[in-house]
Amino acid sequence: MPSSLMSPTRLALLLAGAALLLPASPAVAYVNDVVPRFSTSEPSSEGRQGRNLFCNVSPDPLSAGLTLDQLPNLAIQGAQVFYSKGNGAVLTGVETDPVEETWSLRQEVICAETDAPQPTVASSNGYVKGVQLVTAHSPLDSSTSKQVTATCPAGKRVIAGGGDVDGTEDIALTSLRQGGPGGSLLGADPPAGGATPTYTARAREMDATSNTWQVEAKAICANLDTTSAASDYADAVNRVTAEQAISSSAFKQATASCNPGQKVIGGGAQVLAGNQAADGTQGVNQSTRDVALTRSQPKGDSGNAQAWVAEAQETDPTNDVWGLEATAICAALDRPPLPEGD
Numbered sequence: 223m224p225s226s227l228m229s230p231t232r233l234a235l236l237l238a239g240a241a242l243l244l245p246a247s248p249a250v251a252y253v254n255d256v257v258p259r260f261s262t263s264e265p266s267s268e269g270r271q272g273r274n275l276f277c278n279v280s281p282d283p284l285s286a287g288l289t290l291d292q293l294p295n296l297a298i299q300g301a302q303v304f305y306s307k308g309n310g311a312v313l314t315g316v317e318t319d320p321v322e323e324t325w326s327l328r329q330e331v332i333c334a335e336t337d338a339p340q341p342t343v344a345s346s347n348g349y350v351k352g353v354q355l356v357t358a359h360s361p362l363d364s365s366t367s368k369q370v371t372a373t374c375p376a377g378k379r380v381i382a383g384g385g386d387v388d389g390t391e392d393i394a395l396t397s398l399r400q401g402g403p404g405g406s407l408l409g410a411d412p413p414a415g416g417a418t419p420t421y422t423a424r425a426r427e428m429d430a431t432s433n434t435w436q437v438e439a440k441a442i443c444a445n446l447d448t449t450s451a452a453s454d455y456a457d458a459v460n461r462v463t464a465e466q467a468i469s470s471s472a473f474k475q476a477t478a479s480c481n482p483g484q485k486v487i488g489g490g491a492q493v494l495a496g497n498q499a500a501d502g503t504q505g506v507n508q509s510t511r512d513v514a515l516t517r518s519q520p521k522g523d524s525g526n527a528q529a530w531v532a533e534a535q536e537t538d539p540t541n542d543v544w545g546l547e548a549t550a551i552c553a554a555l556d557r558p559p560l561p562e563g564d
């Protein structure tokens with residue numbers, strides 16, 4: 223029936239009925255104040271070293287990063303965001319074969335406020351908007367160690383990032399970090415202020431191989447520095463975690479996918495413990511040393527990603543059992559600021 227033939231009362235009743243079927247509007251919760259935090263651990267020769275790094279002023283982690291000293295047989299086992307017992311990141315490195323030297327972790331977590339009020343255009347400086355995924359690849363060869371840097375377009379900076387190794391079982395990730403090549407991977411390299419426009423992934427042959435391989439870096443970039451009237455703000459953040467069950471398969475992949483309509487603005491991954499401590503808890507400190515992360519990154523090549531994907535593998539064959547967890551931090555990326563004057 224054409225609406226022109228419908229009485230105003232009938233139309234109002236139909237609209238009221240339709241409104242009851244609509245889901246409640248999500249609370250306004252924009253993303254603001256992206257703040258990276260860094261810390262470096264005391265050197266040790268423990269075979270497995272794990273640290274937590276907490277967010278503080280900006281309370282919610284978007285991305286977890288970790289750089290290990292450049293020694294053979296050190297690999298990343300966990301670079302995962304968490305939201306319990308304080309928000310932050312768990313960052314873990316492991317000796318895939320015994321290492322005599324002491325070594326340390328440079329830990330990184332990129333934090334943000336994820337329940338900020340809707341900005342006006344004039345107050346939108348600092349809000350996450352214009353989110354965009356950038357990918358970079360290293361050469362495909364058999365170098366022992368290599369790194370690659372993904373660079374955001376002019377005017378955008380990194381809010382999260384990750385990496386992937388494309389190669390055989392002898393390769394593992396050794397650094398996932400914001401910042402460019404050059405400078406020390408440990409210590410003084412962190413930027414003095416906010417997020418950088420670059421994200422770097424590094425990988426290494428754990429055992430020497432003549433196979434060719436490649437490392438990839440992905441940066442999730444956003445406009446954090448200017449005001450904008452565009453309707454491309456991040457809002458309605460939620461988190462999705464996917465887990466691969468404990469077993470001794472040589473390779474595992476876990477993919478955490480955002481709900482329909484949402485896109486990835488962050489994430490992380492970690493190898494899960496395979497055996498239990500005496501008190502029955504299943505802490506990561508009981509995990510095998512023969513497993514390393516080979517992938518923790520947004521899934522996709524350009525535009526925006528809808529999932530965070532993790533991969534891990536046994537660097538040497540082992541009967542130890544282990545699991546794998548990926549977390550995606552998701553948001554709507556189509557929200558407007560309030561127009562001027564409101």
Ligand SMILES: [Ca+2]
Nearest residue numbers: 267268321322
């Ligand atoms: Ca050692």
Ligand SMILES: [Ca+2]
Nearest residue numbers: 364365431432
């Ligand atoms: Ca080689």
Ligand SMILES: [Ca+2]
Nearest residue numbers: 318319429538
């Ligand atoms: Ca080995």
Ligand SMILES: [Ca+2]
Nearest residue numbers: 470471540541
């Ligand atoms: Ca196995």
